[in-house]
Amino acid sequence: MEKNKYKFDNNKKKGKDSVKRYNKPEGTESNETDSDSGVVAGRNAVRELLKSGATIDKIVVSGREGSIVALVAEAKEKGIPVVNAENSKLDYIAGGAHHQGIVAYTAQKEYSSVEEILAIAEERGEKPLIVIADGVEDPHNLGALIRCAECAGAHGVIIPKRHSSGLTPVVAKASAGAIWHMAVCRVANIAQTVEKLKENGVWTFAAEAGGAAYYDTDFDLPCAIVFGSEGAGVGRLVRESCDFLVSIPMYGKVNSLNVSTAASVILCHAARMQRAK
Numbered sequence: 001m002e003k004n005k006y007k008f009d010n011n012k013k014k015g016k017d018s019v020k021r022y023n024k025p026e027g028t029e030s031n032e033t034d035s036d037s038g039v040v041a042g043r044n045a046v047r048e049l050l051k052s053g054a055t056i057d058k059i060v061v062s063g064r065e066g067s068i069v070a071l072v073a074e075a076k077e078k079g080i081p082v083v084n085a086e087n088s089k090l091d092y093i094a095g096g097a098h099h100q101g102i103v104a105y106t107a108q109k110e111y112s113s114v115e116e117i118l119a120i121a122e123e124r125g126e127k128p129l130i131v132i133a134d135g136v137e138d139p140h141n142l143g144a145l146i147r148c149a150e151c152a153g154a155h156g157v158i159i160p161k162r163h164s165s166g167l168t169p170v171v172a173k174a175s176a177g178a179i180w181h182m183a184v185c186r187v188a189n190i191a192q193t194v195e196k197l198k199e200n201g202v203w204t205f206a207a208e209a210g211g212a213a214y215y216d217t218d219f220d221l222p223c224a225i226v227f228g229s230e231g232a233g234v235g236r237l238v239r240e241s242c243d244f245l246v247s248i249p250m251y252g253k254v255n256s257l258n259v260s261t262a263a264s265v266i267l268c269h270a271a272r273m274q275r276a277k
Helices: 016-020 043-052 067-077 087-094 114-124 139-151 169-174 190-199 236-241 259-275
Strands: 039-041 056-061 082-084 102-106 129-134 156-160 184-187 203-213 223-228 244-247
Touching: 039 043, 039 087, 039 169, 043 056, 043 067, 043 102, 056 067, 056 087, 067 082, 087 102, 114 156, 114 184, 114 190, 129 139, 129 190, 129 259, 139 156, 139 169, 139 259, 156 190, 184 190, 190 203, 190 223, 190 236, 203 236, 203 259, 223 236, 223 259
Parallel strands: 056 082, 129 156, 129 223, 156 184, 203 223, 203 244
Antiparallel strands: 039 102, 056 102
């Protein structure tokens, strides 16, 4: 396989500021992100939020026990107001998410761009490793997928505007706070985005049945891996736009894995190949 030298948009600002700034995609209407509440619920999610350096307006707790004590101490050390409230109040604030007695109000997580994701890889001196979620509508699955991507050292996650969960509190909780360390890009058309990545020298793989076994596939190159919904899989147009199909061989009676489980298998293998000396 000939490996293209990937390129970057030289018109984009380089450096740390360009990596840390998560801009909304062009054409985003103000009401498109109303559901992406600036509320983070759960101890692990709040812990990762504090570590990320994101702006936190205040933290609300319903008690002072266990790991909440350390989180409150860290918040006070950073000058973040901590407010006590009844557990029922936290239930309301978290909107049904399992809050474990603590929620944080933060500046809304904004979306990155494809160019910024590529710039993150460039600044790290690494080949791009990008995750594309095609139609993953369940927020728990999307959060778990983002968590897998972050743990594997991926440089960004791309999701569609339609037929996908946004970055809701449930996604933040399911990601165990990984969304605060991961650039997430929201695009109008996944197939067109795949073509854009290919123009920038990124090889694209659709994780679908009938492809080459993942352990026989060369991921030691700039790559983006598309994972589809559990029901429909990767869409036909997206699948046809990708350079390759890649699969996880199944040996049991159940013929598929949960999307985040499949992603963990393939992404960890790809990350190992890219980092092998």
